[in-house]
Amino acid sequence: MMQFELTKDFLETLNLAVEVNNESKVLELIDGLQSADIAEIIDEQTLEEAIAFYQFFSQEQAADILIELDEGARERILNSLSSEEIAKQFIDNMDSDDAADVLAEMSDEKKNEVISHLEDFEQASDIVDLLSYEEDTAGGLMAKELFKVDINWDIKTCINELRIQSQDIEQVYTVYVVDDKNILQGIVSLKRLLLTPDNKKIKDIYNDNIISVKANVKDEEVGNIMDKYDLVVVPVVDEIGRLLGRITIDDVVEVIKEEAEKDYQMASGISENVESSDSVWLLTRARLPWLFIGLFGGILGARVIGNYEHELQLHPEMAIFIPLIAAMAGNVGVQSSAIVVQGLANNSLGLDGLWSKLLKELGVALINGVVLSSLIFGYCFFFEASTALSLTVSIALLSVIIFAALFGTIVPLLLNKYKVDPALATGPFITTVNDIFGLFLYFLIGHLMYL
């Protein structure tokens, strides 16, 4: 099976088949599709279409699909069902982490109602446990389903025990080894279990050099750890090392991606995690605050220029390079800060101190500055034929590039030191400050040149 691609034609054909309840046609159309593909279809359907379409799936399939839906589509479908239906058709058939995620999206009242209708007591208690963790921590990411064996068992006991445990667990990632107090001791791979004689003990074959995370660790940190150590699954323990659950990589890929995308959004002046499919209102709310910063910066810039209105009257040609100076200051600052922000996000800044980083930025800025200033000097000199203007523009450009590069480097580092998200500094804030300071430098130098 290669990847499925949803088209308008496919959607129309399917909706028609669903509407006339042509089961064989519907099953033919969705043959071989995965839950994620079906979810993509449902995301594009109206509520009526989606509910009619949902009839064609078994309870387990329906639960798998529900998890893959966009939050909006999931909410619409769940709102059309009673708490009892939600509990029995969906939540009882889900892994504990997915179930907790779905419940976390509901109101407290609805959540409690749904939990009270769960038939599987173990599932209900797992979910209640999971709901007690903050969403953006290891505890909020983990699932309770896992295979575990006692360090003192022999292989035969283990395999029998795993046969029992496997009724509740779909996918085996690894088998955890605990002592009689449930304290995590290590792991043993299924392969190892499969290939070791029955009478050996777990104690003899388990691997005790493993990485675990505590339940209160932030999700980004979990992402960094799994990425760094190439882990597919990581066990979660409490403060005294008792095994609580496990986190699999697919949940963490989302976190890693969102983290990288969040930095980009912030640098572009977009707060909150919005997508192009969100409402006009949400999109506006995510963007307007940053534009206020820009507007405020523009007004401050206007005041700077206003101070030199007298110079401008005498030398109106100075106005024509205002946008160039402002734009270059912004561009250089964003470049510098983007590199620092990504370095911080990746832990790839190394052990270099602040001063050696600034020294390097100074080097880059000097090369860029000299090249670009020479070009603009040449242009001004030949096309504007004014030595004063040429000198003003080129000296101002060089100064502005150096200032913007250093400022763009130092601000995210400082924010990070004081535990503020360094990505906040990039984009509108750095651009605006650099704009204003660049204009100030430009007119100051112009003032000196034209004396």
Added chain:
Amino acid sequence: MMQFELTKDFLETLNLAVEVNNESKVLELIDGLQSADIAEIIDEQTLEEAIAFYQFFSQEQAADILIELDEGARERILNSLSSEEIAKQFIDNMDSDDAADVLAEMSDEKKNEVISHLEDFEQASDIVDLLSYEEDTAGGLMAKELFKVDINWDIKTCINELRIQSQDIEQVYTVYVVDDKNILQGIVSLKRLLLTPDNKKIKDIYNDNIISVKANVKDEEVGNIMDKYDLVVVPVVDEIGRLLGRITIDDVVEVIKEEAEKDYQMASGISENVESSDSVWLLTRARLPWLFIGLFGGILGARVIGNYEHELQLHPEMAIFIPLIAAMAGNVGVQSSAIVVQGLANNSLGLDGLWSKLLKELGVALINGVVLSSLIFGYCFFFEASTALSLTVSIALLSVIIFAALFGTIVPLLLNKYKVDPALATGPFITTVNDIFGLFLYFLIGHLMYL
């Protein structure tokens, strides 16, 4: 074991212990550290320190560490060794995909020399196969090591066969099922094998509804597929469906991360994949081209303003809002394009057509534009006391916001349609065009207002 954090103190203590060859101290310091931690240490050492430190590891550990090193550190260490040492100490002990990645970094001559020294013929032929694929495709990402069984075997034969195959393979992700022509038929999980009676056949228990990728599929596409379907491992097949290898999620996390980061870098005006630890020269090369675009844009902006120099002489107060108009045009354009670029990268744009997207952007732009224009009108009216200027600035701001939002939306969509990376459009390009057009609008409106 919790995560390791490298400090200057630790590094000094370790280097001292390595220098005086104090084995027990070195082993005590690195006790419980993973390969990725050791690699982090070596990345910060000089070549001499690294080579002395490397003596403390077994061949297998040494190979594991080599893979985790930064490209620069790896290159330095490999350059200090002969081809034979590289082959026998490192390449023979690596998984085929890692081995191919390391070899791909060498010159053709060195690569062939190393391959000629490999003792394991199977390893050598796997590596040669892998080197024939482009680095950024599924073939370039995959490893050849995998467990496979014939669809006609019974469980007992399978388990025996897996015992043999497992000598070469460290980690079992899944067991692939092929027919007698090596054409991929499906998968069977180790858990299933473990729990099924010996006399049953693979045919009866395997799962044929699986996702595979062709060897020539781009790495980003592999990342999207594994992310969408929550896969930990995906099989790679050739054009007629024969099983070639498998790709694991840890290799793809890198691709997913780099993809998200690349968009951010491009939007910030940084080409190539640079890090803050790269050389001044590399950093400059990645940044200067985008600054040229900015400079060129600034010159065009200067020409636009130059055309209205006469107006400026009569109304020098118009100059003071030049940076505001230019900055807002840039900010709005970047916001719009960032949302489209991320939507394209995530396949989350849905089935909406171009027109409905533009309509939505128009809605957002109208709200933002009306709010911000009213504010600036108020400011101008009270502080600059000129109706003509107040009207010019506020009308120009509204027009510029609408234009920039639509332009920022349409450009990445168009680029994507013509198979150009849409992230190229964001940052300097969109900012620059919006700057120039914004200035043009501002002076045009000013010209009409002051008539």
